[in-house]
Amino acid sequence: MDSSSRFVARHVASLPKSGIRDFFAIVSKMKDAVSLGIGEPDFVTPYHIREAAIASLEKGRTSYTDNRGTQQFREEVSRYVAKNYGPEYDPETEILATIGVSEALDILLRAVLNPGDKVLYHEPCYVSYAPSVALCHAEAIPVRTVSADQFALDPAALRAAWQPGCKLLVINFPTNPTGGTADRAKLEAIAKFAIEKDLLVASDEIYSELTFEGDHVSIASLPGMRERTIFLHGFSKAFAMTGFRIGYACGPAAVIDGMLKVHQYGIMCAPIMSQEAAVEALRNGRDSMLHMRYKYRERRDFIVRRFNELGLPCHLPRGAFYAFPDITSTGMDSMTFAQQLLEQQKVAMVPGTAFGAAGAGFCRASFSTSYEKIHEAGERIARFLDTIRKG
């Protein structure tokens, strides 16, 4: 390690390295690898949305915007959220445009956490939750979700994990990497618990449009929750706009104000052309979104059936675009399985432990890819399993 490491803050130095980075380094050098490791849509942003960004540039709209985002963006978000999720937010004081949900969550944590505060979150989960909490000198407390429950958050497990000092609950349904969702009854129990313990709730609903079974319910829409929920959403998944880096937070004014302070000093504002593309997505993107969701669903059905045929039990994810098969029958741990599969058959899946200790025994396979690739990956995984089962 070079000597400049002495300058790195202790709480940063002690963050674990993302398990995904190592895989990326290997896979990117492999020529004929089949990657099921990509956590983003395999669609290009729909043309009309790209066109809106181009038009914005052509008109010379290249300036900063209001720290909160353009008036038009916030008004459009307000309409979209009210229509699709229920709660109404005031564009003047309760909506903030951010650089994706990643920034929204980061500035929320920084705006509300004091050192030593505790944050409940369910695991396996997106890779940034626990590290972002640690960066705020706060403590992340995982609540395990399990395959038998289709990785929905069990309110009883949440209650069991609670400790004095818990201030915030982070939830993400549908969930990356498990595809877990939460139905109204579960959310009502979670909401009741949040009210009882006076928790603020951060609800990352980035995959909400990609719900395949049942209706998505936002916890923010439940009685008594709007005033204690920060609704986080963005455009990356539903509208295939990952590279635009655009998202938003909606919530009660005082918390949004706190986030705005962090945002204005750290970021200034989200890029104007991304905000304008996002407005087009909100106004006219529904058909494209439905088309992509339909495609994901078809591929989901195939990949899940394939894993089960191969003897890697896999629940049917009800949302997002990840299958999360159980690989324990191979006798390997997640990391070994993923490494060996990559070395022997050049198929990349992400070890479940990259998403927290609760992901042990699982691997994540994205079905946001072509049938051809999923089929080929299936054949290679079959060969891999043959060798290890014979061996």
Next chain:
Amino acid sequence: MNSVLKLILDGEALDTAQIGKILGLGAEAVDRELAALRQQGVLLGMRPVLNPAFESEHRVRAVIEIKIRTEGVGGFDGIAERISSFEQVESCYLMSGGYDLLVVVTADNLYKVAGFVHERLARIDGVQGTSTHFFLRAYKKDGFIVNSEAAHRDQPSVSP
């Protein structure tokens, strides 16, 4: 829509065994579905989509607008069917607007297309006039962008 047909129209290069596995049918069942679609006249055939830049090393392609007179020559259908029977003709459509038939032809070289126009087409009773346009360069063909720079070349192969 028939699930086999839908998968083929998606444009992915899948063989019947792959299609069978994806749809949970088995290759024989897919073959049976395809045979039925052919028999019903729904599926006329399946061809690979070639990059025209590769193809044009050996072939030229032209689109010909044809004005026709229908009296005494069997109407539009009679002439269109006759023109369609030439092997040089790739496709033939009856059109609205300033001309009647739009015909796409391919040949080994420009002179052969010219020969086809004046020796064959122009001699058909009912053909009043033709206007021939040669394809110069293809940018998109059958839904495929021809020279797309890899859209995802900077996309990480593994990401969170």
